[in-house]
Amino acid sequence: MAExxxxxxxxxxxxxxHFMxxxxxxxxxxxxxxxxxxxxxxYKIKWYNEAGDKPYYRGYYDVYRPNDPLVSYWRKSEEYPAPYLLQDLQYASGVQRD
Incomplete structure (x- = not known):
């Protein structure tokens, strides 16, 4: 065994x-x-272990109530696509501007 x-x-x-x-x-x-x-x-393994049980694909996000004053400044979904976008651009939703 020692040999x-x-x-x-x-x-x-x-x-x-030998490799050199x-x-x-x-x-x-x-x-x-x-x-x-x-x-x-x-380093990455240590960072992921300290991050907790959150899945890797989840980011951080904030939740706002509908009556929050900040929400009134946001653009409503009916206002999309934005007017400054190209006229003939196809959108993922299938909506095309006239």
Whole structure:
């Protein structure tokens, strides 16, 4: 068992040197980018774990009551499409301005 562990340790010790001789460009690029990408992955995993149980696709939004004074400044759905848009533009709703 000790001989097998010794051979495995020697293999892993010489692996970087072997790759530098056989694939120098790929080894250098991997040596530079892998620590950075692992660091970014750890940061993102930590951030997602701290965010809680909210699904990734949900953003933050505010809820307003209909009698809130701020709502009166919003454009009503009947006013769409806006008058400043092109006349001949097809809309996703199928409505076309005249």
């Amino acid at each position: 097998r562990v010794g051979r495995a340790a020697l293999y892993w010790k010489n692996l970087y040197h 001789k056989k694939y120098p460009e790929q080894t250098i690029v991997a040596s530079l980018t892998m620590p950075l990408s692992i660091g970014i992955a750890i």
